[in-house]
Every structure is written in C-alpha cells, then in structure tokens.
Amino acid sequence: MEADFSGIKAAVFDLDGTVNYGDKIIPGAKETIDFLRSKGIRILFATNNSGKTRQFLTDKLHRLGIECDVEDVYNSGYVAVRLVEEKGLRNTYVVGSNSFKEELSKVTNIVDEDHADTLVVGIDTRFDYERMTAALRAALRSKTIIFCNEDVSYIGEGERIFPGAGAMTGFITNCSGRRPDHIVGKPNTPMFDLISRNTGIPCSEMVMIGDSYRSDVGFARNAGAKCILIGEERDDVVCVPTVRDIQGLMWTH
Ligand SMILES: [Mg+2]
Missing domain, CATH: 3.40.50.1000 (HAD superfamily/HAD-like)
Structure with missing residues (x-):
C-alpha cells in the first residue's frame, strides 16, 4: 500500500x-x-501490558537506551485507572498484578469478591482456581466490568509466546456469561x-x-x-x- x-x-x-x-x-x-x-x-x-506501571515501563525503556518521560508511556492499566477515577467507580475487585492493584487503590476502594460493584481485569500471572472462583463471583455481582484488553497471547522474553490478559477475560466471559462494559486497551x-x-x-x-x-x-x-x-x-x-x-x-x- x-x-x-x-x-x-x-x-x-x-x-x-x-x-x-x-x-x-x-x-x-x-x-x-x-x-x-x-x-x-x-x-x-x-x-x-497492564501488569506493570507506567513508571516501570519507562525505567525499562531507559535501561534499553531509549529516552522518554513517564507521560509519554501509556499502558492499558493506566487507562483503566483513569476510567475508574473519571466514572467515580467504587468497591472494586481486581484481577491483576500487585502494582496494578496499588495504582487502582489510589482511585477506588479495593474489596473482596463478595462486596464488588466493579470488576477490573488485567493480566495476572498467578491466576489459579482460587482466583478464578473469586473473579467469577465478582463478575456475577458487579454493575460495571472493565477489561484492560482481550489479547490471548504475546511474544515476550526469549521471543517466546505467553498467555495474555485474554486468558483471564476469556475465562470470565465464558463462566459468567457477561461481557465487559468497557475494554480500554488496543x-x-x-x-x-x-x-x-x-x-x-x-x-x-x-x-x-x-x-x-x-x-x-x-x-x-x-x-x-x-x-x-x-x-x-x-x-x-x-x-x-x-x-x-x-x-x-x-x-x-
Ligand atoms: Mg506487539
């Protein structure tokens, strides 16, 4: 073209x-x-990538020899945090990394699955049956569901394939029968x-x-x-x- x-x-x-x-x-x-x-x-x-903060990604780019400011780096986790803040969403259950939960905790109350009004889903590399159970329960009672993205896989370390956030979102849509209200990533x-x-x-x-x-x-x-x-x-x-x-x-x- x-x-x-x-x-x-x-x-x-x-x-x-x-x-x-x-x-x-x-x-x-x-x-x-x-x-x-x-x-x-x-x-x-x-x-x-919602598993890392903008600051972490910025530091990584610096280590790779690329100059940039944190304001120049956007990830789906950051966009999700801004959306939760803008909409004033409360009582949020999070599927995601600890750093993602920490960023979200600045704009909403993080709660357990039995008190969730909002479910936010990013990549969680420790997603297991226990977390699946909690995420399913949160999905069934939440008024608002936000997915960071639905990428099923990505190419990472060693040019090898890894499951993406879509592994978590696919599970949630399949088991709960609910679709997200917002998908903030590409x-x-x-x-x-x-x-x-x-x-x-x-x-x-x-x-x-x-x-x-x-x-x-x-x-x-x-x-x-x-x-x-x-x-x-x-x-x-x-x-x-x-x-x-x-x-x-x-x-x-
Ligand atoms: Mg790519």
Whole structure:
C-alpha cells in the first residue's frame, strides 16, 4: 500500500515485538526513534501490558537506551485507572498484578469478591482456581466490568509466546456469561483518545507503529490514525519487514 505520512506530528510505538522482546531491544528500534525525533516527530508508547506501571515501563525503556518521560508511556492499566477515577467507580475487585492493584487503590476502594460493584481485569500471572472462583463471583455481582484488553497471547522474553490478559477475560466471559462494559486497551479507542487529549494532537496526525494486525492496525483504524505494520505482509496496510525500515519509508525524499 502507498505510504503518505505528510502532516504526521507523533508516532505511537507498540512495545512487545516492536521495540523490545522482554528485556532485549529490537535492533533498529532506538535508531528509528532517534531518527523520527530528529525530524520533529513526537514519540509515544502504547502497550496493552497492564501488569506493570507506567513508571516501570519507562525505567525499562531507559535501561534499553531509549529516552522518554513517564507521560509519554501509556499502558492499558493506566487507562483503566483513569476510567475508574473519571466514572467515580467504587468497591472494586481486581484481577491483576500487585502494582496494578496499588495504582487502582489510589482511585477506588479495593474489596473482596463478595462486596464488588466493579470488576477490573488485567493480566495476572498467578491466576489459579482460587482466583478464578473469586473473579467469577465478582463478575456475577458487579454493575460495571472493565477489561484492560482481550489479547490471548504475546511474544515476550526469549521471543517466546505467553498467555495474555485474554486468558483471564476469556475465562470470565465464558463462566459468567457477561461481557465487559468497557475494554480500554488496543484495538479499542480509549487509549488513543487519552493520548490525543493529553498531547493535544488529533489522532489523524499520529501514526501507530506495531507488529500486530488485530491489535495495532485495528487500534489505528478505530481511532482514525495512520498505521505501519511491522513484520507481516498485508494488502490493506503499509507494511515494513523490520522497525529499521520505517526511516526510509517515512522520508523517501
Ligand atoms: Mg506487539
């Protein structure tokens, strides 16, 4: 597909599989980010990872050699916290990491499954039968259900596959028969809307760069942003073999 990136003010990078695999940077990612910055493009990061805080992800990017401020890093957990705060949701049962619970505890009361009015679901790497039971009970009585995302898997450490938050959300929708009221992560638009609101840049003047057709391309399309897909050939989207190839693609003249 023909590429036209005139008028682009910001590039939003996915993390897993685009900038890094676990604790390893993907060759060319830093150079591409530096190159785009030298052209006056603002760089932002958007990941569905809800297991870590923005600060943790920022520190990790610093360790990988990429400069960024915490305000430039968005994850589905952060968007979920902002939504709970905005809607004034109370009595929340959380499926997720300890750091996610801690962030949520700043804006809502964290309660057990028998007192939940709100259920928020992110990735929980310690999800077991006991937690499944509690999550099911919370889902059946909650007025509002929020999912961070429904990604069934992601490529992480050692370029290997891991189950995503979709392992938890799939269980909840199957067992409770309930669908969420909000899904804040990619490919849904709340994360892009928040980025646009915070930066003052319209989505139409941003390009999403990622390695997932469903998650990243869908995200850009739903929000009205441009998009570049890495590592996959598709007829209906601008594709490049590696993150390094973006430099030539966006500045051919
Ligand atoms: Mg990815």
